[in-house]
Amino acid sequence: MIWFVFAVVTAAALIAVLHPLLRSGEAAPAAPDDRDFYRQQLAEIERDRGRGLLTEEDAETARVEAARRLLAATPATVANGVTRVSGAGRVAAALVVLAVPLFSVALYLRLGQPERPDMPLTARLSDDPAKLDINAAVSKVEAHLRKNPDDGRGYEALAPVYMKLGRPDDAAKAWLEANRILGETPDRWSAIAEAQIYAGNGVVTAEARQSIDKALAGDGENPRALYFSGVAAEQDGDKAKAVAVYEKILGSSPKDAPWLSVVRRRIAALTGQEPKAQPQAGAPSSPAAEALAALPKDQQQAAIRGMVANLATRLSENGQDVEGWLRLVRAWTVLGEGDKAKAALGDARKALAADSPALERLGALARELGLEG
Amino acid sequence: MIVETGHFALVLALAVALVQSLVPLWGAAQGDVALQRVAAPAALMQFALVTVAFLALIWAYLTSDFSVQNVVENSHSAKPLIYKISAVWGNHEGSMLLWVFILALFGAAAAVVGQDMPLRQRANTLAAQGWISTAFLLFILLTSNPFARLDPAPLEGRDLNPILQDPGLAIHPPLLYIGYVGFSIAFSFAAGALLSGRIDAAWARWTRPWLLVAWIFLTLGIAMGSYWAYYELGWGGFWFWDPVENASLMPWLSGTALLHSIIVMEKRDALKVWTLFLAIVSFSLSLLGTFLVRSGVLTSVHAFATDPARGVFILGILIVFIGGSLALYAWRAPMLKQGGLFAPISREGALVLNNLFLSAATATVFVGTLYPLALEATTGEKISVGAPFFNLTFGPLFLALLMIVPFGQSLAWKRGDLAAVAQRLVAAGVVALVAGALVWAYASGGSAVAALGAALSVFVIVGSFIELASRAWRSGGGLGLALRRAAGLPLSAWGTAMAHAGLGVTLLGLSATWWGAEKILTAKAGETLEIAGYQIKVDALTPRSGSNYTEMVAPMQVFRDGVKIATIEPSKRNYTTRKMPTTEAGIATIGLGQVYVALADESTPGEIGMRLYWKPLVLLIWIGSLVMSLGGALSLADRRLRIGVARRAAPRAAVPAE
Incomplete structure (x- = not known):
């Protein structure tokens, strides 16, 4: 279809451009020449004199000058009459007919993408939802919310999707909007806290603490809010308080609650009763990791990737961090992204080229993970 | 399909421009009438094809087609309609397409209006116009293609530079481009005359209207740009001798000279060779302006993108066209028939004086603009040539020129x-x-x-x-x-x-x-400031947020002798997505003068620095x-x-x- 359009356009262009060559044998219109110009000028001098714009005397001077130029002007060199297309004309026409389409198509094929349709935004967004990819669906909901900013349910639905996509900042904002429109609930506050912690790479920020407090103010036994207040206490170094909080969760949760094992593991880690529960060597061991573990399985993966990506960005801005690079290379390997791990290793060696102990450690890690050889 | 059709039309326009550049010339050399007649329909067809391409790009912007890279980089689905359209030329690729569109428009118009020109001259002129189109279409397609696609297509665009989100953008570039590109016609006419080896009063008669159109639009474009800078950039000034401004001033000066010398040529059949030279120079300066702005030699709001490949390409165009046309001039001009002599005290004598002054003024701007660039390129040393230089060199020249304007106008032709x-x-x-x-x-x-x-x-x-x-x-x-x-x-x-x-x-x-007044001070809410007999009461100092920016606003009331005249709202904005601050000046127009307030940063909380101006007759x-x-x-x-x-x-x- 598109090639048909191109063909029509090209043909139209050729016909338009070459029609002087196709009209062979017709009477050519009279070619104007310079003398016409001076004849018009003379006529105009007369007109001006008649209207009183030129005095008799001025008009005479002007007339003399124009007449002199008229005599000097060359007559048209082209004889008026019937045009015949010369041999040169035929050659030129043939060349143009061949060269224009060939040139255009060849250049267009190098530059253009004939098979790609237009993609107007409205059409893309009104596509069958089943065919929409997740990003398009998000955009559609976002557009809807721009027009209906008071649709609290829309925000409520969008927030967890943001979490899945690794956009915790947006998730927190969406839940805040839902809170504003539908009224605050402890559950949403605890979700906001989770998003904020995720956004802070596992650190319970001051913002997150406020969210936790609001959740607990509404429901003192909200398990998610309690859990994160425990993590906050741990990060403050207040182990006793953390353990107390975790105990409280155990006490108030149903016996089959899915988060019990995580909470028990935290208590064990803090009280040192079950060292076996320590995470494996190499994996990051911190409250953040535990916070991650509290997430549902499908969110965990996205969250981990988000954190690793954050780390990569940070290192690309400031590469003088051996520990960071080691973590990054290891993390990509654990995630099964061998290529990215190798790329990160390369970047690290470039960034730390002047630091030979660091290079040794990188080499050791590469051997350990089997990234080289 | 519309996007790709536009893309193909642009490629085809290049092919047609090549035909327009070569076939009529060959026809003129062979004396073949039919071949020379190809020039006009080719110019019209080229215009039609570039129009299709231009409309296709506008269409992509209007429908927020984010599969087109140019749309992604400069638009946003939530942007108001007028900025979607003006964003088409608010970026490098689109503005070059606008350039070529106007070029083709002028070529087509010359083809239609020039029907009473001698065939050979018309063929040569349109062929010269074809060379310019060819060069710029190649430039667009090879280095700045507005139809480049992105895969996968993002779902949202990156929005337009906030300074450019202003009605000014809808008007300023098209006006300026009509001015710049209009000189291309004078250039083509000059090249055509040199090729035909004939130049006379009739030539001047055909060229002058085009020149006038270009000059009118360039005047408006420069004035518009200056007013825009005045109210949007918040420096309190309207002309900064910035190289980009100078780039538009130089063709204006030489174009003004050309406009005057061509009158001498039309009326007295004199100054022919000089006029041809000016026509070449004016367009060369337009090209130079394009080079300065587009190559990234200068960093300013105008240098949308900096890419060495583009700079080198435009430099090549510049060398080929300026060098080529000057070579043609050196070769053919001596063969032209010289016009008559005339007395120094006469209208034409005064016009020659006008040309001398304008050329000298152009030269000072040229030196003041390019010398610092050349110096930086060769020695790496940075110097800044600004208002003091131009005030001392350009100023006196122009004032002297103005002194003689009424005299020249009143002198009679031939003998005054x-x-x-x-x-x-x-x-x-x-x-x-x-x-x-x-x-x-x-x-x-x-x-x-x-x-x-x-x-x-x-x-x-x-x-x-x-x-x-x-x-x-x-x-x-x-x-x-x-x-x-x-x-x-x-x-x-x-x-x-x-x-x-x-x-x-x-x-x-x-x-x-x-005789205006200027004050730099800091003020708190509730304070009343005084400038040139006006009292300005600062009502408040509050942060505020708009759709895509946050700002610090200081609403003020302007009083004269206790009577309230106006309220203004100067503000300091910060566009969040692009992290760009802008200054929104508060301007109260009183008669022909203006009270102008520009905010600086908040120095200490609750206190803001600002500059107050009273600009009489501005x-x-x-x-x-x-x-x-x-x-x-x-x-x-x-x-x-x-x-x-x-x-x-x-x-x-x-x-x-x-």
Whole structure:
């Protein structure tokens, strides 16, 4: 279809451009020449004199000058009459007919993408939802919310999707909007806290603490809010308080609650009763990791990737961090992204080229993970 | 499909431009009429194809087609309609497409209007226009393709530079481009004349209307850009001798010279070779302007993108066109038939003087703009050439030029009588002196420059109309007859008077800056500030947020003698997505003057730095440009042919002594 359009356009262009060559044998219109110009000028001098714009005397001077130029002007060199297309004309026409389409198509094929349709935004967004990819669906909901900013349910639905996509900042904002429109609930506050912690790479920020407090103010036994207040206490170094909080969760949760094992593991880690529960060597061991573990399985993966990506960005801005690079290379390997791990290793060696102990450690890690050889 | 059709149309336009560049030339060389006739339809077809491409890109913007990279980089689905359209040329690729679109428009118009030109000359001229199109279409397709696609297509665009989100963007570039590109026609006519080896008064007659169109639009474009900078950039100034501004001023100066020399050529068949040279220079300076702006040599709001490949390409175009046309000029110009000689004291003599001054002025701007760049390129040393340099070099040249404007206008063709002219201009001189004295008194011991400037501008304004008046009064008669005669005077005479008066009006506005007032201070909410007799009460100092920015606003009321005249809201904005601060000046227009407030940063909480200005008569600067353009339009509307009318030098001499 598109090639048909191109063909029509090209043909139209050729016909338009070459029609002087196709009209062979017709009477050519009279070619104007310079003398016409001076004849018009003379006529105009007369007109001006008649209207009183030129005095008799001025008009005479002007007339003399124009007449002199008229005599000097060359007559048209082209004889008026019937045009015949010369041999040169035929050659030129043939060349143009061949060269224009060939040139255009060849250049267009190098530059253009004939098979790609237009993609107007409205059409893309009104596509069958089943065919929409997740990003398009998000955009559609976002557009809807721009027009209906008071649709609290829309925000409520969008927030967890943001979490899945690794956009915790947006998730927190969406839940805040839902809170504003539908009224605050402890559950949403605890979700906001989770998003904020995720956004802070596992650190319970001051913002997150406020969210936790609001959740607990509404429901003192909200398990998610309690859990994160425990993590906050741990990060403050207040182990006793953390353990107390975790105990409280155990006490108030149903016996089959899915988060019990995580909470028990935290208590064990803090009280040192079950060292076996320590995470494996190499994996990051911190409250953040535990916070991650509290997430549902499908969110965990996205969250981990988000954190690793954050780390990569940070290192690309400031590469003088051996520990960071080691973590990054290891993390990509654990995630099964061998290529990215190798790329990160390369970047690290470039960034730390002047630091030979660091290079040794990188080499050791590469051997350990089997990234080289 | 629309996008790809636009893309293909652009490629095809290049092919057609190549045909337009080569076939008519060959025809002219072979003396083949049919081949020479190909030029006009090729120019029309090229225009049609570029139009299709341009509309296709606009379509992509309107539908937020984010599969087109250019749309992603410069648009956003939530942007208002007008900015979606103006964003088409608010970026490098799109603005080059606009450039070529206007170029093709001019070519097509020349093909249609030029039907009464001799065939050979028309073929050569349109072929020259074809070369320019070819060069720029190649540039677009190879280095700055607006139809490049992205895969996968993102769902949202990156929005437009906030400074450019302004109605100014919808108008400023098209105006300026019509001006720049309009000179291409003068260039093509010159190249055509050199190729044909013939140049005469008829040539001037065909070229002049195009030149006028270009000049009118360039004048408007420069004025518009300056006003935009004045209210949007918040520096309190309107002209900064920035290289980008100079880039537009240089073609304007040489174009103005060309406009005057071509009149001499049309009326007196003289100054031919010089006129051709000016035509080449004017377009070369337009190209230079494009190079400076587009190559990334300069970093400014105009340098949308910096890419060495583009810079090298445009530099190549520049070398080929300027070098090529000057070589052609050196080769063919000596073969042209020279025009007549003329007396120094005459209208044409005055126009030569005008050309000398304008050329010198162009040269000073050229040196002031390029010398720092050349120095930085060769030695790495950075110097800044700014207002002091231009005030010392360009200023006196231009003031001297303005002094002679009323004289030149009143001199007769061929043989002028300077004494008689001086006599007639006495009236203007007297009015001017009075005006100067008044300003001196009003500004009470203020700058002498202000008084001189005001006197000179009044001299130019009054002097511009003296010629009309003297022609209307010529042979006595009552006021009624004089008015009727004035109305009957050719439009071009009115056009000349208007354009020159506009110059005076602008100069008056510029002189008034010397008796304005400026204060730099910090203020708190509730404070009342004082400038040049106006009281400005700062009502509050509050943060506020808009759709895509946050700002610090200081609403103020302007009082004069206790009476409230206006409210203004200067603010300091921060565009969050692009992390760009902008200053929104608060401007209250009072008569022709303005109170102008620009905020600085908040120094200590609750206290903000600001600059206060009282700018008397400032609007005259731009009103003058409008008057100048109007003069150009009047002259353009005059379809008459011209011939220089010599006035007998001294009718008295003919009267025998008694």
